[in-house]
Amino acid sequence: SSELTQDPAVSVALGQTVRITCQGDSLRIYYASWYQQKPGQAPILVIYGKNNRPSGIPDRFSASSSGNTASLAITGAQAADEADYYCQSRDSTTNHLIFGGGTKLTVL
């Protein structure tokens, strides 16, 4: 299967840790990339590879992976982290890019 599955919505109390998960067969071969999207804005890359953050992304964002599940963790969630989060990978056979359906993160 070339699908990625995410929970539609997750909430976290301010300052706590939250994990957003992504499941799919492609994740057994490739790590997920993770994107943050705020309303009216283009997505931005926050994590790629095993656990790499592009320049400017706070270190409270981290990633892990096991089997067919990838996880994005936000340690000490801030109000500014409230956004939609998308995972992305690629199919090893076709090289098609695949997006998860997105998770809406609410910071309480």
Add this chain to the structure above:
Amino acid sequence: QVQLQESGPGLVKPSETLSLMCTVSGDSITSYFWTWIRQPPGKGLEWIGYIYFTGSTNYNPSLKSRVTMSADTSKNQFSLKLSSVTAADTAVYYCARAATYSTTWPLDYWGQGTLVTVSS
């Protein structure tokens, strides 16, 4: 700093062809793959396809019959054409760079996006 900018009509009539251009600055399109993604209002991201500067392409199977991508290295631009559009093609269209330095091909630079509405 790599920048991408989408351009093209914001309104397309049903059954016509949607045409968008992405202009890249700060990098040459002779590196990496260059990608189109769209997002219908209130919905998630959908990969449309990508192109390499040689002209090699890979398209989403659900759109493949209607999609054509091309690249112009002299202008450092790449383009998207989507034919026979319907209201379901109404979306914000993004162009992005697929960074092949990582096996996951992350989309590390994005354009701001352009809203295309399909309506008569």
